[in-house]
Amino acid sequence: MPAVPTPAVSTSALSSCAATDAVLAARRRFFSGAPVPEDALAQPILRSWTRCAARGLGPQSRSRMEPLTDGEFTARRERHETLRRRCRPELEALHAAARAADSIVILTDPSGLVLDTVGSADFADRAAKVALRPGVSWSEAETGTNAIGTALVERRPVEVRGAEHYAEANGILSCAAAPIHDPFGELVGLLDLSGPASVPHLHALALVELAAGQVEHRMFEGAFPDHSLVRFHADPSFLGTAREGILVFEDYRLIAANRPGLALLGLGWDALGAKRFGDLFEGSLGKAGEERRVRTRRGDVAMRLERQGMPVRTVAPRATPSAERQSAPVPAQAPAQTGPRFDAATERDLGRAVRLMEAGVPVLIQGETGVGKEVFARQIHRRGNRGARAFAAVNCAALPEGLIESELFGYEEGAFTGARRAGFKGLFREADGGVLFLDEIGDMPLSLQSRLLRVLQEREVTPLGGGRPVAVDFALVCASHRDLKQRVEEGSFRADLYFRIAQYTVTLPALRTLADREALVDRLWAEMAGASPGAPTLSVECRAALAGYGWPGNFRQLVGVLRVLQALAEPGESVGVEALPADVRSAPLEWRGAGRPAEIMPPGAQADTAPSQEFGARDFGARDLGTRDLGTRDFGAGDVGARDLGACDLGAVTRAAMDAALAASGGNVSQAARRLGIHRSTLHRHLASRGSRGGH
Ligand SMILES: Nc1ncnc2c1ncn2[C@@H]1O[C@H](COP(=O)(O)OP(=O)(O)OP(=O)(O)O)[C@@H](O)[C@H]1O
Secondary structure (H helix, E strand, O other): OOOOOOOOEOOOOOOHHHHHHHHHHHHHHHHOOOOOOHHHOOHHHHHHHHHHHHOOOOOOOOOOOOOOOHHHHHHHHHHOHHHHHHHHHHHHHHHHHHHHOOOEEEEEOOOOEEEEEEEOHHHHHHHHHOOOOOOOEOOHHHHOOOHHHHHHHHOOOEEEEHHHOOOHHHHHEEEEEEEEEOOOOOEEEEEEEEEEOOOOOOOHHHHHHHHHHHHHHHOOOOOOOOOEEEEEEOOHHHOOOOOOEEEEEEOOEEEEEOHHHHHHOOOOHHHOOOOEHHHHEOOOOOOOOOEEEEEEOOEEEEEEEEEOOOOOOOOOOOOOOOOOOOOOOOOOOOOOOOOOOOOHHHHHHHHHHHHHHHOOOOEEEEOOOOOOHHHHHHHHHHHOOOOOOOEEEEEOOOOOHHHHHHHHHOEOOOOOOOOOOOOEOOHHHHOOOOEEEEEOHHHOOHHHHHHHHHHHHHOEEOOEOOOOOEEOOOEEEEEEOOOHHHHHHHOOOOHHHHHHHOOEEEEOOOHHHOOOHHHHHHHHHHHHHOOOOOOOEEOHHHHHHHHHOOOOOHHHHHHHHHHHHHHHOOOOOEEOHHHOEHHHHOOOHHHOOOOOOHHHOOOOOOHHHOOOOOEOOOOOOOOOOOOHHHOOOOOOOOOOOHHHHHHOOHHHHHHHHHHHHHHHOOOOHHHHHHHHOOOHHHHHHHHHHHHHOOOO
16 A cells, blocks of 8 residues: 555646657657656656566557457446446536547546546547557556556556657557545546647646545445544535545544545555554544544644444344244345444455445455354445345355255245245345355355356356246355365365355454454453443453453354353452453463464364363353353343353253253244354254254
């Protein structure tokens, strides 16, 4: 990421003729190997020429500017549909200016591929002769110095006129381009205004810069409903305009911003995740809606806190319609306003995943057990444009092959013995319009992988037992704790399926690698305690021990231990280190503090093999509460209470808790698993063993 959003580059300070002469002279020197004086050329242009020469491009070289095939181009456009929709107002606004100046306005994707052009038909024809038209890439690497490609490399607005273009053939163009960044600093596209070099457009650069700023400004609308959002500017009359600074804080940590916001404070994108509110402004966040003057290192600004970040609440599990299905689609509802929080890097990944999901790109979530892969998948669904439609989930590891197949594909009435009389649509069809989540896809049997691939390619499903193929439209999110690439190498996962589902892979970090784990422990503790006045607190040592432990079961395990500690603490008590499970208590010192070396707990470590957790002096009776199976036990009504556990052996306690949760959930496995905070597969194993033991 670049250090600081830098100002635009233009040669327009020089008069047109003088500029052309100076550039031609610089060009002669450059291509004859003579040094180019610093003031002869804008530095980004010179840097770009140098990059092109280093790549072996010559001024006469005709690049391979082949347009994409129709199919490829349609797919790329679809992928960037959200960007295209977002930029439509700006394209329209610039249209008239472009036509008047015999120019065209261009929208490209982040690689420089021209997605759309509007403007003067006359110039568009001439531009097409040098391949400046939809479906062609104008990356600097392929085309040499040009406004689109060079602005993307330099990550700032750039104007390239006539002979400043590296390739002589492009000397007929005068172009100004401004990249578009998302609130996390990621390049998502670019706007360009191009016209004939003979009629330079004096305001081209300012126009595209303004337009890009407006697109970026609109990206904040409705994007951060759970965070604190601050708008500010030295001049209060700029508040509410695209020139205002916008900063987004999560628990006072800066997680997103617009370019004016960073520039007003002299910051770069690397401030995201690193700076806190107190590092940037004096005083408190203030009250939502109130406008006031606040001091920064660069002077006073007018600031308005648009909304205060919501305290994190666990989203109540939503009832699922079927007790038999392993995980059923969630009923349609509007995107939630609250939800789990993530560290800044994961939040950025989530933003990207949402955009890609919206553009039809499958998302693969990797990470150790308990890191929150399903939580992340649900957030992709909630925050994206399919949030009001179904979220259909199936755990490929928990069901036998035949059952996953019928879960996914559905079956016709009476298709096989035991089939529900009315038949079942299958999750592919139930996910129609929404998101299909294939959890533990690494465990999907090979034969089913081929069928899944076919569905993904053909986008139609044929139910088991016959029937006509039915078209389906769902966004696909997959997850696995297994290294899928390795599964491909081993031959247990199809390479073609892998490449289809892994177009964007997010690897969620293990808890032990997160910085500032004490703050995380505090936050989770506070969320669980709620606002009750006599809520217990964690002692300093206890907090440090919790933050220093390796947590092989990640969030699931940590949340489970915190819940148990909280359930057993007396009101107002400061929970001491002696209350912790033995292995947390005795964690080696080097585990404590940020950045614990990975070799202490290898990335592949699974909670299933985690040491059992024997709680300390305040012994609760039950022994293994912190392991994967009972990690996030919810000691609510209908469950076996923690204080009752002492009398039973662990196996019986575990089974009783699972039976109680199943009974309280009317037999709905998903609901019972959420109630207990355990994985559904554990309940399925329990049900299977209950069946074989002849249980109820
Ligand atoms: N960001 C978070 N904040 C708070 N709690 C979280 C977060 N992520 C996950 N959790 C907790 O951890 C539990 C496990 O999360 P989840 O089931 O999404 O993990 P997973 O990676 O899918 O696990 P597995 O690989 O075992 O399926 C959740 O029930 C939730 O209580």
